[in-house]
Amino acid sequence: MKVIIAGAGRLGTQIAQVLGGTGNQVTLLDQDDDRVAALQDGLPAEVRTGDACEPRVLEDAGAHAADLVVATTGEDEDNLVVSLLAKRQFKVPRVIARVNDDDNAWLFTQHWGVDTAVPAAAPLVSLVEEATSASDTVALLRLSKAGVNVIETTIGPRSRAAGSVLGELAVPPGIVVAAVVRGGDPMTPAPDLELREGDEILVLSHTATEGEVHAVFQ
Structure with missing residues (x-):
């Protein structure tokens, strides 16, 4: 598209x-x-x-x-x-x-x-x-043709992930961090990126639920 x-x-x-x-x-x-x-x-x-x-x-x-x-x-x-x-x-x-x-x-x-x-x-x-x-090509929440879910979560003040390095988080297999948005600017989700309160995380996965993603970042 x-x-x-x-x-x-x-x-x-x-x-x-x-x-x-x-x-x-x-x-x-x-x-x-x-x-x-x-x-x-x-x-x-x-x-x-x-x-x-x-x-x-x-x-x-x-x-x-x-x-x-x-x-x-x-x-x-x-x-x-x-x-x-x-x-x-x-x-x-x-x-x-x-x-x-x-x-x-x-x-x-x-x-x-x-x-x-x-x-x-x-x-x-x-x-x-x-x-x-609406375009019948992709859906954000369910990419039906690929069977992929896209889940958005935000690092809150009580999130365990705040202050942690992205590569050190115990992210289950099958979950891919697609982007980290900080202050409105998208950032490359490099393994050495330190997460901060307010960061928005976009995650792609075939199998993970919203609860499983939140468990990693919250």
């Missing part, structure tokens, strides 16, 4: 990490040169500088062949423009847009090219599951 994500903030980078890590072709767009440079080597996605509200930028990113566009910028106006361009000009089959201000939710309809509007308060899992399950 070819995916274009507009906005390389916390949400956009997390979605790129999850979708890129499950074999999808992902392009992440953002106007901030510094942010793009910082993400270049840390994501399983192509990260580009550009304003996704400009048709040329979307075209260069491959919008004509995209299966899914996800608008996750912090501005509702931008998310609506991206959605409208994706649907009307590039005929993208599936467009998901984040609603930052609940008062604007009424605008996020198919009239503006939005197939599904997701409130800003919705968790990452809900947004990506909506985006991917």
